[in-house]
Amino acid sequence: MSTLTKTEGEKAPTGPDSFLSVRDLRVRFSTEDGIVKAVDGLSFDVERGKTLGIVGESGSGKSVTNLTVLGLHNPKTTTVEGEILLDGQDLVTTPEKELEKLRGNKVAMIFQDPLTALSPYYTVGRQIAEPFMKHTGASKKEARERAIEMLTKVGIPQPKTRVDDYPHQFSGGMRQRAMIAMALVCDPDLLIADEPTTALDVTVQAQILDLLKDLQQEFGSAIIFITHDLGVISDMADDLLVMYSGRAVERGSVREVLREPRHPYTWGLLSSMPRLGGSTSQPLTPIPGSPPSLLNPPSGCPFHPRCTFTDKVSGDRCSTERPALGTGRAAACHLTAEQKQTIFIDKIQPRLR
Amino acid sequence: MSDRHDEPQAAIAGTSMGGAMDLGVDEAESLEKRPGPDGAGPEERPRSLWSDAWRDLRRNPVFIVSALVILFLVFISLWPSAITSGSPLKCDLSKAQEGSQPGHPFGFDGQGCDVYTRTVYGARTSVAVGVLATLGVAVLGSVLGALAGFFGGASDAILSRITDVFFAIPVVLGGLVLLSVITSNTVWPVIGFIVLLGWPQISRIARGAVITAKQNDYVQAARALGASNSRLLLRHIAPNAIAPVIVVATIALGTYIALEATLSYLGVGLKPPSVSWGIDISSASPYIRNAPHALLWPSGALAITVLAFIMLGDAVRDALDPKLR
DSSP states (O other), X not given: OHHHHHHHHHHOOOOTTEEEEEEEXXXXXXXXTEEEEEEEEEEEEEETTOEEEEEOOTTSSHHHHHHHHTTOSXXXXXXXXXXEEETTEETTTSOHHHHHHHBTTXXXXXXXXXXXXXXXXXXXXXXXXXXXXXXXXXXXXXXXXXXXXXXXXXXXXXXXXXXXXXXXXSOHHHHHHHHHHHHHTTOOSEEEEESTTTTSOHHHHHHHHHHHHHHHHHHOXXXXXXOSOHHHHHHXXXXXXXXXXXXXXXXXXXXXXXXXXXXHHHHHHHHTSOOTTOOTTSXXXXXXXXXXXXXXXXXXXXXXGGOSOGGGSSTTHHHHSOOOOOSSSEEOOSSOHHHHHHHIIIIIHHHHO | OHXXXXXXXXXHHHHHHOHHHHHHHHHHHHHHOOSOTTOOOGGGSOOOHHHHHHHHHHTOHHHHHHHHHHHHHHHHHHOGGGTOOSOTTOBOGGGTTOOOBTTBTXXXXXXXXXXXXXXXXXXXXXXXXXXXXXXHHHHHHHHHHHHHHHHXXXXXXXXXXXXXXXXXXXXXXXXXXXXXXXXXXXXXXXXXXXXXXXXXXXXXXXXXXXXXXHTSHHHHHHHHTTOOHHHIIIIIIHHHHHHHHHHHHHHHHHHHHHHHHHHHHTTSSSOTTSOXXXXXXXXXXXXXXXXXXXXXXXXXXXXXXXXXXXXXXXXXXXXXXXXXX
16 A cells, blocks of 8 residues: 555646546446456646647556546446646546536537447537537527537538438548537537547548647647557657556656657557568567456556566566556666666567567 | 528527427428528428438338328218218127128128128227327337437436336236226226336337447437437437337237237226227127128228238338438
């Protein structure tokens, strides 16, 4: 438990620009097999106008974190501890009725699959207008005009007629644009994008990313961008958080984390990614093993069973002591800064060429 | 312009009190205010599920035919004397089982009553039982089923066990026991009995449909954009549950009319001074070889009624699914 108090102590100061700050967030699901620790002591900040990228394997707690920020978890089976401060308001203790007013208004979310996230029974315009009417009390006519305006902004051709189309009359890319229009209709201060481009082809993906960047400049929203595509993240994000087994293992600016990663897990992620123009003689190196079960996470550092550098740490600290994630640019690993430097230059960097 | 003014309130009321009000506004709007104030033509009019469905239905011949049949049935149920001058209780035994005659196109039944008059007057009971029982069953069943499916947990468990109990009651035996103690000779005990035994069927269907619909991504997406529980249930989940409920309810409507006939035949539904197709069918069945017309006319009327309602239900269900347009 000593690490817990340490993490809390370290993260106490919150920058004045920090719009969302998550402090020591713990999310647990009770299932038939036991308690799943989906998120375990996670802390991060997002500033206004900035984009935080969250990367990690499937099941590392990325999506759960963001559903929890919106309060969309099932309250019957989920316990949430810690703080989620949105503009000074703690969302963990905010009652459901209050959260309803925040959702779609101050915080909005873009879902992963545009093909299923729009209701087939209502026109696209109507679905964009709905949160606007709810949060601003606008009339139907005003909301409709707003929907047309939003569709224009996200680049739907002939928005005046397309506003009355049903989702099945839209292509996948257009539906994702419509989803974005729906999320942005109330000018949210925080936008959570949960793998918004995963279901799309690369051309449309690039358009959507450009669109998000343009809209961010226009509205000054903070964005949390979840993905497992490191190529996308380097294009989109300002800061990067690498998650593993429900915890943050590395944090820093995108440049720093991708150029000089300091955590063995990040090394593994980067080494397993093919590069355009990379040497074909250099095989891709996957991370050995598979992600740990969150029902029964490994002791100490959650990555130690798959880590190839545990022998460099004295004693059995890797399997007994949980490494803390420092403030600012940091990696939660027991290796010393020099060791990381040496390993990175000698072993990892050649692989990334 | 004053109606424009009312809209924000209606929209807000829709969020807390349920979308029905909202939809009502929509429908009115689509029918009355076609060209927008900026004169942009009919395309400017906001579209909604119900206004689109209505536009679709007006062009559907199946809907038009079945709606006309139903309107005609409702008309003769309310004013049977408009198309017949006789009385259904004025019978002349000397004419028993006689065939078609001038002034008596459908002939006479075993008691010498005019089959045409009795068929016309019988519509009232059968339509009342069919429509009211179906409405009661559909409303009670879908509301309870939807709530159970949406909230789950203890309310769902309790409701599911109650439906199990009602499913275990045999309809005819239950009717004999319950209705035999009621002396009133109106349609209300019969309707009440059918609703009491019929709602679990719809409730199960609504519950299942709601549970399936609840897991859709777009329900979660709507919640993420601030939709309240009532809005989620009425706007995003209910349309999914409407289709199966309409199909089952319209088919059930026919069986309810037949059930009323069965109960009347057993002597616990309506008793003979009342007029219903069920009574006529059961009283004519012993004479089927001598006077088939006395059986065929009320049976035919029953068949057409049931068919009309099923076709109507089918058309409405198709119109409510935008993907079929």
